Amino acid sequence: MTVSSFHPPRRMLMGPGPSDIDSRVLQALGRPVIGHLDPEFILMMDEVKGLLHYAFQTTNQMTLPISAPGSAGMESCFVNLVEPGDSVVVCVNGVFGGRMVENVERCGATAIKVEDDWGTPVNLNKLEDTLKANPGVKAVAFVHAETSTGVQSDAAAISALAHEHGALVIMDAVTSLGGTPVMVDEWKIDACYSGTQKCLSCVPGISPVTFSDRALDTIRGRNHKVQSWFLDMNLIMGYWSSEGATRSYHHTAPVNTLYALHESLVMLKEEGIENAWKRHRRNHLALKAGLDALGLKLIVDEAHRLPQLNAVQVPDSVDEALVRRRLLSEYGIEIGAGLGALAGKVWRIGLMGQSSSPRHVTLALSALEAVLTDMGVSTGQGGAAAAAQKVLLA
Amino acid sequence: MTVSSFHPPRRMLMGPGPSDIDSRVLQALGRPVIGHLDPEFILMMDEVKGLLHYAFQTTNQMTLPISAPGSAGMESCFVNLVEPGDSVVVCVNGVFGGRMVENVERCGATAIKVEDDWGTPVNLNKLEDTLKANPGVKAVAFVHAETSTGVQSDAAAISALAHEHGALVIMDAVTSLGGTPVMVDEWKIDACYSGTQKCLSCVPGISPVTFSDRALDTIRGRNHKVQSWFLDMNLIMGYWSSEGATRSYHHTAPVNTLYALHESLVMLKEEGIENAWKRHRRNHLALKAGLDALGLKLIVDEAHRLPQLNAVQVPDSVDEALVRRRLLSEYGIEIGAGLGALAGKVWRIGLMGQSSSPRHVTLALSALEAVLTDMGVSTGQGGAAAAAQKVLLA
Numbered sequence A, B: 001m002t003v004s005s006f007h008p009p010r011r012m013l014m015g016p017g018p019s020d021i022d023s024r025v026l027q028a029l030g031r032p033v034i035g036h037l038d039p040e041f042i043l044m045m046d047e048v049k050g051l052l053h054y055a056f057q058t059t060n061q062m063t064l065p066i067s068a069p070g071s072a073g074m075e076s077c078f079v080n081l082v083e084p085g086d087s088v089v090v091c092v093n094g095v096f097g098g099r100m101v102e103n104v105e106r107c108g109a110t111a112i113k114v115e116d117d118w119g120t121p122v123n124l125n126k127l128e129d130t131l132k133a134n135p136g137v138k139a140v141a142f143v144h145a146e147t148s149t150g151v152q153s154d155a156a157a158i159s160a161l162a163h164e165h166g167a168l169v170i171m172d173a174v175t176s177l178g179g180t181p182v183m184v185d186e187w188k189i190d191a192c193y194s195g196t197q198k199c200l201s202c203v204p205g206i207s208p209v210t211f212s213d214r215a216l217d218t219i220r221g222r223n224h225k226v227q228s229w230f231l232d233m234n235l236i237m238g239y240w241s242s243e244g245a246t247r248s249y250h251h252t253a254p255v256n257t258l259y260a261l262h263e264s265l266v267m268l269k270e271e272g273i274e275n276a277w278k279r280h281r282r283n284h285l286a287l288k289a290g291l292d293a294l295g296l297k298l299i300v301d302e303a304h305r306l307p308q309l310n311a312v313q314v315p316d317s318v319d320e321a322l323v324r325r326r327l328l329s330e331y332g333i334e335i336g337a338g339l340g341a342l343a344g345k346v347w348r349i350g351l352m353g354q355s356s357s358p359r360h361v362t363l364a365l366s367a368l369e370a371v372l373t374d375m376g377v378s379t380g381q382g383g384a385a386a387a388a389q390k391v392l393l394a
Helices: A023-029 A039-056 A070-081 A095-106 A124-133 A155-164 A213-220 A233-240 A255-271 A273-293 A320-331 A358-374 A384-393 B023-029 B039-056 B070-081 B095-106 B124-133 B155-164 B213-220 B233-240 B255-271 B273-293 B320-331 B358-374 B384-393
Strands: A012-014 A062-066 A087-092 A110-115 A139-143 A168-172 A191-193 A207-211 A309-313 A333-337 A346-350 B012-014 B062-066 B087-092 B110-115 B139-143 B168-172 B191-193 B207-211 B309-313 B333-337 B346-350
Touching: A012 A346, A012 A358, A023 A255, A039 A062, A039 A207, A039 A255, A062 A070, A062 A233, A070 A095, A070 A139, A070 A168, A070 A191, A070 A207, A070 A213, A087 A095, A087 A124, A095 A110, A095 A139, A095 A168, A110 A124, A124 A155, A139 A155, A155 A168, A168 A213, A207 A213, A213 A233, A255 A273, A255 B255, A273 A309, A273 A358, A273 A384, A320 A333, A320 A346, A320 A358, A333 A358, A358 A384, B012 B346, B012 B358, B023 B255, B039 B062, B039 B207, B039 B255, B062 B070, B062 B233, B070 B095, B070 B139, B070 B168, B070 B191, B070 B207, B070 B213, B087 B095, B087 B124, B095 B110, B095 B139, B095 B168, B110 B124, B124 B155, B139 B155, B155 B168, B168 B213, B207 B213, B213 B233, B255 B273, B273 B309, B273 B358, B273 B384, B320 B333, B320 B346, B320 B358, B333 B358, B358 B384
Parallel strands: A012 A333, A087 A110, A087 A139, A139 A168, A168 A191, B012 B333, B087 B110, B087 B139, B139 B168, B168 B191
Antiparallel strands: A062 A207, A191 A207, A309 A346, A333 A346, B062 B207, B191 B207, B309 B346, B333 B346
16 A cells, blocks of 8 residues: 555535634644643643633633543543433433433433424423423533534523532533533533534544533542543543642643644634624524525524524435535535434534634535536525625625 | 743653654644545545554554544553453553553453563563463453553563463553554454554554454444443444445544644655664664663663663662753753652653654753763763764664
């Protein structure tokens, strides 16, 4: 086998993540590696913690990036808080709620599901009934922003209900962090994990997490050791704790990826998180106006739509995979396919982080209009880019 | 808090990893991100698998990088192969053997320890006695190259003993892969994990693993689900399997880190793995000659020394931390401290990957000689760099 260097093709990433990455972040990523115990690196780690406090809107001491993707961030929340014999209520309205159920069960605990249709948010009445019918559940887990459907659930209300019933709250904020408000302290979320490759526009591979003091107490009071050595927060905190002198080796941190996370969080701070939220909303509305012009519909009701993840219903008789392939090969634009129950039924257009820009909206709409027209699909009144522009200029 | 971009200081990495990284690999790392399901990315993944076959000297189908550091690579081997109620013999002669015990116990299994002094290899007689006394153990686990002590154990002999007793073999090759021979097929290793930030000179954060067909059968025949969803090889293979069309989403791969791994493996292929082994050996011998000139001793017997990790006994009454701090601040050279039982007693000088070069050997020796002399420590006959040069020119 002869293998040479890999040069990625030029893409515009408008799927469910990764999103496009600013050259500042790529340059930070490519800086020379230094040791994971180097005093200068440790100073940077402290800055990353401080910047994550800002991103999560929290003062939680235990706030840090897990050295693995969002799936491991999810697992870190479950394996640290859930023990064999516990019961956990899991709200399932998409792929990632289903994955939470897997996590609970692999901890030797019982998952009590509150199921809602894909494309709808978590139903608060069903959740309340379930909590009343199952006293003593350890935690309520839910996905704030379902990447598989584009739905946002009411995190504050879910958390309040859970706390009324004495349960901890575990929240998936993989797709929401940096794109829509994630108010960990205000909402009283006990454990929250996210990803870096969505609205933070950093490379994939690490997962910011935050745990409340109540969650910390639960971890300290466990009856069993955490089943994962790698994800045991007791050990991880020994490395990420703020006392430099006593910092102890746990695993080798992903040094360069942390450079990149640092830079992406500095950019978030420079923009201002409220401005980032507004930007995501404005570009979503522009995309929506363009989709309207093309006669294309979002599957999620307006009140629960995620601006950063737009699940578009594929028109009848359209070869959805062909459209995606043509966007990729002819324009270099990546959009996402449907997952699970929505496979073949939706396109997922991501407007996340650096991919939430007028340029992305305009090119994606124009390319989609051109491809659909060429395929003989009726595309409403047309003029998608112009329709989007009206929103952008408003 | 005002935070600005992070610019790492200039370092020469000669600790236990990370090692220095070639600019080719850093440039690959910093290339624009593309989707983890992009057809071009999937072709690159197939190349990475092929290159890992070469690095591990195996044809194992299940050979791929876990999307997390070596500690998670270790955990992937244990959680997939070990079930509650199993017994596993773990050879412990340093920090990482101890970590294996933690892994076994957190799987609900029993760890039967074969303990040897730190700085010595696994004792085959003790292992054999233990296997005879404990029929029916599921696996024998050992560390090929103990990063905490600089010892290499006899992998072929350990594996043969284990197989005689019907046990699977789990090998830690974090520090050996690319630096000394790792012959997965020839030695009949059933599960092997490594790191990228040692002799492969790639960034930290992912962990190459390989599983034999026998290991695969064991995983398929499990009675319990793997306790980690993130590390469940059944699911991971759905994403890394070679049939492109059926490739299924498991987690978002660390795209840019995989670019870097690809490039570092291309460089290994270009050099030739036998040449890489020879280079590590030659630079080690040069370092050894220089240490001799300084009157400094390695703690490991010559027969079991790792060329890539040199544990040097700290002379009596020397402030070992001060020496490391001075090397770092005055020369930008990072060497490692002792871990665990060897804390305060050794320096660990790594000559791994790109850090195994005459330039590294010469500068480290010269700086060490200068610092020790300045501190009033007697340093043998001196002339360390010249002594090393003799070996390099030989």
